[in-house]
Amino acid sequence: MTTPTFSIITACFNSEKTIADAIASLKCQTWPGVEHVVIDGASRDATVTIARERLSAADVLVSEPDQGIFDALNKGLARATGDVIGFLNSDDLLADEQVLARVAASFESDAVGAVYGDLQYVSASDPDHVIRHWRSGDFQRPKLRRGWMPPHPTFFMRRELYWxxxxxxASFRIAGDYEALLRYLSHEALTIRYIPEVLVRMRLGGASNGSLKAIFNKSREDVRAMRKNGINPLLALPWKNLSKLPQFF
Known part of the structure; x- marks a missing residue:
């Protein structure tokens, strides 16, 4: 696969303040053949109007009630047609216009099934203000048992692997991305490549990092995801949380 096409899935709800920036960060990519699949949960603000004005005829826009973000992402997977699938949260930004070109280069070998990179947490009001820098590091399957995980917004995988x-x-409300990555990365046949560069800027204040209550709920779901995938949470959860500390320095 020398020239993969991309489907980038965005799940949104009442995202009128940020959806235009998210779409713009995708529209400015230099890589051709990009489909944006936007799944809106029947927003009550101007999200759909703003999205419709900025999406092209080749993109997908669905607005209807859903059962949460992971139900919405599953709807996006069902509608995606690209060779490679990625995810862009409605309040996130691709780091620069070459992100998809760098990801595509990593998929030049047919043996590569998935690619991930680094992420920066930025201020919700000023995306140029970096608060945390998440350096993922090289992939080693045993690290999963110590709570290691790459940031899901930087994760790209071939579409056929999702099937x-x-x-x-969708029974998870917050940690469904973590559970899915545990399941994917544990698969021995999956060849994974790391791009040691920032691919995504994530605004602070989302469902998993917006409050102490959200962090507690996220940890509780992390434990369930670990147990579901044969990971010992007594070992993995403390390491998972402690590993975030260097991101602030």
Whole structure:
């Protein structure tokens, strides 16, 4: 696959303040053949109007009630047609216009099934203000048992692998991305490549990092995801949380 096409899935709800920036960060990519699949949960603000004005005829826009973000992402997976699938949260930004070109280069070998990179947490009001820098590091499967995980917004995988490995478990409200990555990365046949560069800027204040209550709920779901995938949470959860500390320095 020398020239992969991309489907980038965005799930949104009442995102009128940020959806235009998210779409713009995708529209400015230099890589051709990009489909934006926007799944809106029946927003009550101007999200759909703003999205419709900025999406092209080749993109997908669906607005209807859903059962949460992971149900919405599964709807996006069902509608995606690209060779490679990635995810862009409605309040996130691709780091620069060459992100998809760098990801595409990593998929030049047909043996590569998935690619990930680094992420920066930025201020919700000023995306140029970096608060945390998440350096993912090289992939080693044993690290999963110590709570290691790459940031899901930087994760790209071939579309056919989603049919083999499954989509998101919609019973999770916050940690469905973590559970899915545990399931995918544990698969021995999956060859994974790391790009040691920032691919995404994530605004602070999302469902998993917006409050202490959200962080507690996220940790509780992390434990369930670990147990579901044969990971010992007594070992993995403390390491998972402690590993975030260097991101602030």
């Amino acid at each position: 083999t490995l499954g989509g998101f478990d």
